[in-house]
Amino acid sequence: MTQEAFALIVEDDEDLAEIFNQALTAANYATEIVRDGQAAQQRLAEVVPAVVTLDMHIPHISGDQILKQIRADERLKKTRVIVTTADELMAEATRGVADLVLIKPITYSQLRDLSARLRPRETSG
């Protein structure tokens, strides 16, 4: 990896955000944490992250909504989305849309190892 990839952490819980932050940092990502849907939407309009960890239950705009917006945005087509949720039904529903679905509890090493293996999406055509 020539240049440090950027990872956006969308998580309302302070502690989990810290753990994800540490895990992604350990996997060589430059990280930034946003705490709600609105902030996530704003930030995603400005940057193109290589990875987004997306909590489904967040204030203002739901994770599901954000996921749909990312998938609809041509600019973000290389962005990998890791859905992090405790809701198994939600997890099942997003399984095909997200690149990776992690059901909480998510451990530090789990996210570190998995995110390290994620490569930016290949542009088609």
Added chain:
Amino acid sequence: MFRTARLAENGRTMNRFFDRILNVAVDDPREFRRRRLINITLLGIVACAAIGLVYVRLAPALTAEDQHAKMMLTRAIVSLFPTMTIIYFVNRRSGNWAAFLFLAISTLFVYWLDAPQELANGRSTFVFTIPIAASSLILFPSASFIFAAISAAYMFWAASVATPPVQPSFFALIGFFMLALITWLATRSLEQVLRELQTLNLNLDHLAEEKTQELAQTLVRAAAAAGRNQAILDSIADGVIVFDSQNNAILANPALSRLINIPVNDLINHSMADFISRIGSDDKRTMQSVFEEREKTLTGIRVQSENKTLSASIARVTDAERKSIGSVAVFRDVTREAELEKMKDTFVGVVSHELRTPLNAVLGYAEMLKEGVYGAINEKQSAIAERMMNSTKRLLTIVGELLDQAQIQSGKLKIIVEPCRPVELLDSLHGVMEQLATKKGLDLQTDLASDMPQVIMGDSHRLHQVLINLVGNAIKFTDKGFVNVRIQPEDAQRWQIRVSDSGGGIAAEAQELVFESFRQADASAVREHGGVGLGLSIVKQLVELMKGSIRLESEIGKGSAFIVSLPLVADITQTQPKIAPPQKENA
């Protein structure tokens, strides 16, 4: 035909006429019979007298003596009519007096009838037989002897006053006593038979009376029981409705009427289909099928009727020959319980979720400490961090189980059926559980039957959960040896997961309990092995949600085997993902 009918009708009218003349209204059947006999005799004499009168009047009388005799006879016969009429009326008042009067007059009549020599030894000796025979019948049996004696004395007297005196007829005298004897015997035996008949009648009367009383009592009791049953039915707080074999409501109680807001009269005599459509259940088809289930008794069926939640129990009513004669349904208002259950489920769901997040944080921090993310730590500190991680993982498992349980019970847990590969199930199981098994020194064996289809339809996530729970349980309760997991076809329609171990086994009496929530076969096992006893209960509920079944084969000292049986082709229609089906994943 018409003629015969008319004759028969005439005959009946005649009989009624004679009955009216001959019968005297008295209660004692013997007295009734005696008075009727006297009346018949009187009637017979009147009839004979009438014939005799006609004969006497028509007979030629050439000489003066003949003329005299004819006049005397006419007088005698004519005098019979008022005499018999008097006796007839006496008979209506007193049978005894009539009998005495009749016998006295007939004896006197004999004296008056003919010349003394003819009476003592001639053409008229036979007339003595009339009072002798009649006395037995109309007075009392032995009266015939008295009249035989009177007749004998009379004969001797007549013989002595006859001019010239004659000898009384010896054969007639013997004949009188013979006749007295015969009539005495005949009447006596007749009376005896009558007495026996009377006793028999009396017994029959008693019996009839007893039976009537019994019947009356039974009827009273039945009425009381019916009244009591109705009273019980009316005071039951649960709604009760009974259908006959034609599925028409024949009985309903006021409680049901209150529960579903329909008057009792609008329920009775209406059909079951009508009833089901009127209780406003969300699931009418289920109700119908439950009612039509001929064999079973079904309990705890939830029925949503307007704003109430009812729990229905339905049973077939069978007679002594086990033939279905209808069905009975009992409805209980469980609105409050249902609300509480829902609140409990929501509460458990929220609490579990809220517990998970901080636990996840504890786990993450402990792991990061151990991994040295926040700086180097010594070996002892690392060991402590690992213990924190393990404890947190255990807590997370318990919370996860509680959440699963809550979701299953509230019906929120859905089975998502998609193609899944048994070999992958076993691989991932091995990946997750091998470390745990190895740590305990156990051999975790996974085994896939060669004739098992490569791809089956099922919920891989839930199947994985079932496997993890069963294997985790087996590892927990096995101290040495192995835990074996085998996936194999069961028959053409089903496949099975068999998880066996070389553990201590489960006692027969405890085997039924292992699938119950919050239960472990041995209470001490809770302290020894931890957990809240939800694992196997969740497995059972998951398996049942997947339309499968689970059973346990175990013997103390010989290990245990849990056998899960599942359909090979799952019913996909009943389980749908909440959101649109997944898009094709990128490679």
